[in-house]
Amino acid sequence: MSKIDDLKLLTLPHAHQLQTITPIARVEIMKLEQPTTLQPVIYEPVVCLVLQGGKRAVIGDRVLHYTAGDYFVAAAEVAAMGQITEATPDRPFLAVNLLLDPYVITKVLLDAPKGKEPAKPAGFVATSADDQMMDAWRRMVSLLDRPDEVSVLSPMIEREILFRLLQGPSGFLLRQLTGSENRLSSIRKAMSWIRSHFAEPIRVEELAAIAGMSPSVFHKHFKAVTALSPIQYQKQIRLHEARSRLAQAPADAAGVAFSIGYESASQFSREYKRLFGLSPARDARQLQAMNSQG
Incomplete structure (x- = not known):
């Protein structure tokens, strides 16, 4: 049996509805039995590992497809269109989510090797999970059958999952989610201002000042993170x-x-x-x- 099939069999008995909040902090299970149309969504900082079926995310002019064994990471509050593309009652779409907590990531970063920030950091990425990532997720999900062990073991396994993420293609996203002096963090300040003052007219010059950038540099990096213009x-x-x-x-x-x-x-x-x-x-x-x- 493959690692993904093993993990799927462990997860399915605990997937009771579209979104199941598990007893493990920040861990959720998603299950849908039929495809959906494109639906608007705002992704909170999260890592989503697909165990069965397929999903498509349209973020600005970028289209991401991910299926069983792939994971999606969003490190900013990204506005997108999401769609379940593969799902049936016999083979429902199934995924596990880990909500990203900057405080926990920061603690892991203290012991993790430093990574290099890309020139134009995006706020999201999709890639394939390796065997080490799958093994960590298997141990995390297996705790649902041993609830007495959750409080002791889940924090350690969460740290391992985050460590694996930090070593992979999404590592720069997690690093920037915690940083106070980097481009993604600066753009997120402007994004937060927009969400708090959404009813007010916005000026790129003012947002650029919040981010500590020139208007032209701000506009370029805002588009790189969100795939959208500020407006x-x-x-x-x-x-x-x-x-x-x-x-x-x-x-x-x-x-x-x-x-x-x-x-x-x-x-x-x-x-x-x-x-x-x-x-x-x-x-x-x-x-x-x-x-x-x-």
């Missing part, structure tokens, strides 16, 4: 916030549009439908129906 990134954040507000309570589309910074309700409606596939009003009705069923 495009803000639009994604605004529309996700609009959808969240529509899901939580009934509201008219125009009111939501103005509350998130749009000056034109018709423009908001067009851009909302382009991203989510439905008009704000129709999507709100679907979201509220789903909430009432839940």
Whole structure:
């Protein structure tokens, strides 16, 4: 039996729903039994190891495909379109996620060899897991069958998984996720400002000052990290916030549009439908129906 098949068999009994929060800190299991259409998502810092099926992520003008044995790492709050491409009831899409904690990564970095920062660091990467990574994940998932051991052993295995990541192609992402004086960290400061002030007009000059860069250098590195321009990134954040507000309570589309910074309700409606596939009003009705069923 291959390592990936072994890990899959260990994981499946604990995959109870679309997203299963496990007793192991920061470890989640994803399971879907049918393909999906492209859906907008904002990736939090995470590593996702696919055990079965396939997934596609469209981030700006970049398209990433990853299947069983591949992992995806996001080290910034990246706005993307995600799609499950391979999944059936008999062979569902299955993946394990580890949410990245900068504090834990920092502790591992104290003992890890230093790596070189690329000239234009991206905020994400997809690559294949090696045998050592698979072995570490197997030991982590096997703890779900031995819950009494989780509190003692899972922190050590998490450190090993992070160490393996640091030694691989995604190592520079994890290093920059913890750093205070590097390009990705500087860009994330600007991204954080946009998320906190999404309803306000933005100027590249002001964002560049937050990142401590010239406007031209800032724009280049922002696009490298997010695959979007600052304006495009803000639009994604605004529309996700609009959808969240529509899901939580009934509201008219125009009111939501103005509350998130749009000056034109018709423009908001067009851009909302382009991203989510439905008009704000129709999507709100679907979201509220789903909430009432839940």
